[in-house]
Amino acid sequence: MTKRDPHLLLQAAPFLRRGITTPGLMMDVLLGLAPLVLAAIYFFGLSAVLVLLTCTIGAVATEWALSPARPRGSSIKDGSAILTGIILGLCLPPAIPLWMAFLGGVAAIGLGKLMFGGLGQNLFNPALVGRAFLQAAFPTAITTWSQQGTITEFWGLRLSSWYVPFTHWVPDWLRILLEGVFGPQVDVISSATPLAFIKFGGEAAPFNNLLLGNTAGSLGETCALLIIICGIILAFRRTFDWRIPVSILLTVAAASGIVWLFNHDSPSPLYMLLSGGLLFGAVYMATDPVTSPIAPRGAWIFGIGVGLIVVLIRLWGGLPEGVMYAILLMNAATPLIDRIAQPRAFGRTITGEVSA
Amino acid sequence: MSLQVMGKTFRHGVHPEEHKEQTEQLPIQRMPFADRFVLPLSQHLGAPCKPAVNVGQRVQRGQVVGEPGGFVSMTLHSPVTGRVAAIGPRRHPNGSLVPCIEIEADPYSTQEIATSPAVDWESLSLDDFILHVQKAGLVGMGGAAFPTHVKYKLPEGRRCQRLLINGCECEPYLTCDHRVMVEYAQAVVRGTQIVATKLGADSATIGVELNKPDAMLALDAAIPAGTNIRVASLKVKYPQGAEKMLIKALFGEEVPAGKLPLDLNIVVNNVGTMLSLADYFDHGKPLIERVLTVAGPGIDRPANLMVPVGTPVRDVMRHCGLNEETRQVVMGGPMMGQPLASLDVPVLKGTSGLLAFTDESISHAEEYACVRCGQCLEACGNFLNPSRMARLARAGRWEEMENAHVADCVECGACTYTCPSGVPIVHLIRAAKAAIRQGKAKAS
Amino acid sequence: MTEVELTISSQRAEPSPFRLIATLGVAGMISGLALSSVYQITDPIIRANNQRELEEAVLEVVPGAAGMQEVVLTNAEATKTIYAAYDGDDLFLGYAIEGSTNEGFAGQIRLIYGYDPSIKRVVGMKVLESLETPGLGDKIKKEKNPAFAAQFENLAIEPTIVVVKDGKDQDNEIDAITGATISSNAVVDAINTENKSWLQYLPATPPAREERDLTNEEDREAASGEGDDAATDGGGE
């Protein structure tokens, strides 16, 4: 009489779920990236497709090959590897040799994620680890920016894309083959990014170019306007914590504004905000939930930290761009921030004492 | 009209789909008497009661069958006229075997309630009043089944400044409190008035969420002029029915962690409790039956039912048409309820609903790695860090969990509801709490 | 007998402080002796190595040079040793000047460059020491990237040497290494600084070639034969 009814499922409460899943969130971010991908293709032609695709393949293949989860590859389903690949691709220059892009994807997942134990365990943003690896391994290739418009035709490809792995050279037969299929291949004419221009003596790019993306730079970082729009949409969909980009941008604006007031030779706050990878980094990379603080107060600290480091590196460091290192450094500080910036528990003071 | 249009609320929390449309318009029906009733001696928090009858003895509906086993314990009454068939272990809804009194209903009885006449509550001293509440067998009917009279025993230096009647019913599917407020508004208000008067409360507030406008109107109309009872509207949000959240929402005050509402001179009661209290003092009828909602996709004829306490769930389900596809039966609400392993368990004093879910309606959450998205932090009304709790619980780091105030968790399940990675956070927290308790028991 | 045994064993357990000090003293002495003898043998070779390196550098940055000699310049604050370079017939070709800067991407860069006063041009440059990033900044070294160093082989210094990007078109311009602007700047800065401080103090007429010099084959052989002599003559610092 008191036996168990065998058909009844015993599952712990709650019995309702919101129905939003982690792959769904990843898909949200991917959709939020889609306009940037399209813009990259518009600005840089077929090269952009190739770079993005190669990065993604590198990332997913590594996830499949190295992840210990059984059945093998089940961790691909959460979509994070694809996202990492796309974001990595968007912060690479369009003319990067494809073998390097592939290697970047491998490093991003291998060094950036799986080494720490997989999704959710990683300390650093995987895409940025991949990017930092490439920057350290192939500093020339990754800082060779090509100006938009050097290739007028969509199908025209950058010759450097086709370098044979481990070299910077394309065999003649391949060159002929490529020209037969895609039309003329072009050698990269390198061009400085707006930030490098201003850092190493030169004129600033016009603002509307910065806004619309008509400058040299990484695939995804050039069109400021698009990033802002996508960022606002994602923030309203609560795909990421709006506090992080907002605090980064405000800090950069404030810090560089103060410097600019005293020294008009330094770039203006607006220029700082719109140029380089700042917007892209603030919206798509600093907001990676795994590697940024979880609590709201922590998010503010994180954002302010990133902003300050960006300004420090850009104005006084040896590099023209500092967003990548700023985010990586604050990633490293995230566990610490999480420790000191826990939410104030209900009925308690901020230090966790029972409130009187 | 004194109704506020803009409701108050607390920070954080979640908005689950309400699913109340199935039953919220259905008037309360009376459930026919079952053949057998099972009365666990412990249907409340605290010491179980002691049987006051022998096997084979005839009992009348409303007759005392169990005497309280201490102050934090309740009197138990027979829900039916019949014969004591057995006293012994029976299955409790939580799965364990507990001592119960089993009563066989007399099919030919008229089921008159053995009542004393109405109690003249106005002349009672506070202590006598408390004794009467205990004798009425009243427990908190929102789900936790905390003995009501214990709440009225005010400690030294505290007084009941504000009486708060909880009519939020924030759990999805459940509509029994809603129907009680609509149909028994007079009695609810009367009960509130009795408690407010006896405890000497300055004011009494009935908090109702904005999705029950008819209940608000009915209550408002039932409040006699010149009393300081008012109806307050609240935004719809889960877990607003948790008393600490409700106090925060209505008064903006936080009950200190680990303390009771009484520390803010507030007493909180459920509307169902007020109805039963009024029944006792006006008609001498103890708590022998309650209103519960039977709903969910697995039920053919959803209903709000007045069910005698002790009725087997199987009978209730049969009455409402449990369909073939049902895969899960839950006692209570879908957020905090108890999954039933067997239908041969009784309805308790604290049972607010019986829900049946079919295969399609069960949320099978596939589990992914936690990406620290922070959704659970935004869901937690207690401002804890559930993501961290789950992580620590998985690692067995109990001490750190205690430092992270795991004891403050009310297990409302909002974190788990919202988690995109399908981590069973609240389940892990419950397990951790049990482990911590065990460790402490061992240590002492 | 037992007493003796006891004293011995206790000594073994706890040797006297004297014995400890003596052990260390002996060890230190032996070590000192060993080191000084090794030093005696290797020091002349090391000095000769350094000298040869300097010579090679001087001869490299002044094309066609076969010999060198020191010239000491003095200005208001300091003195500086530079090197006059001569061809096989002892004809003066130009000076080699050492320069350094801390403005490199990874700290100090030391270099030496050749200067021909007759045409007022830099005629060669060699990086002696740098920590610049391999593959990027270290392209300022000739052995890593001949193209950059080659730009210094006929470089006007008036008004100053300037770093440009995207192609040089003036005689006094240097095309920066892609991605290593800071390193390129540092090299040029070092040269500009030296030029500014010392070129005006160059002797009006080139110094004549002195008789005995280590750059001659015979002399160098002689020097390595009689170590001490070479050290005092060649070290010159």
Add this chain to the structure above:
Amino acid sequence: MSNHKPADPSQYYAEFVKGIWKENPVFVQVLGMCPMLAVTNSAMNGLAMGCATTFVLVCSSLLVSSLRTFIPKQVRITTYIIIIATFVTMADYILKAAVPDIHKELGAFIQLIVVNCLILGRQEAFASRNTPVRAVCDAAGMAIGFTFALLCLGATREILGSGSIFGFSLFGPNYEPWVIMILPPGGFLMLGMILLFFNWLQQRKLRRRRIAGRGVTT
């Protein structure tokens, strides 16, 4: 301890061989990481560093072992350090005189051999308790193991980072060097990979042995 046992040549061989593979100071004991990571950006540097370490290790082991009965326990570490430092300074001079170019690349790391825990560790753990012959065998084995490790790391880093080995270009002028490999992070990366490889080898061996063991019993 073991100096009362009759000398057995196979024993000396065992002392010698263990350091090269089974107890390799770098891959198994993970000792001497500082020079390991700092100077192995080319095969030549690795080899030179290995030779210098070998010289210091073998000489000081011989000396420490010969003098082991004369050195009081209380000042033994100090004495070892004096002995080691002497040989290190000698090595420094000799390298400076003989191969100035390599000496320049190795820089301060030659002097830092003094604090290489491998060397002091062998004195304390082995040379001070064993006969000179055994001590030299052990030291030589360990030193060769260390040199082998440095060479491995130096060679892989040079191949990837410069596309050459011992300065000879392997892939022609079109090779794109992985600059990171010659930088310090590359040292960590490569070391990690090599340790990974060694652990994998070891686990595979264990697994094989287990399978073989099972084969015997069934």
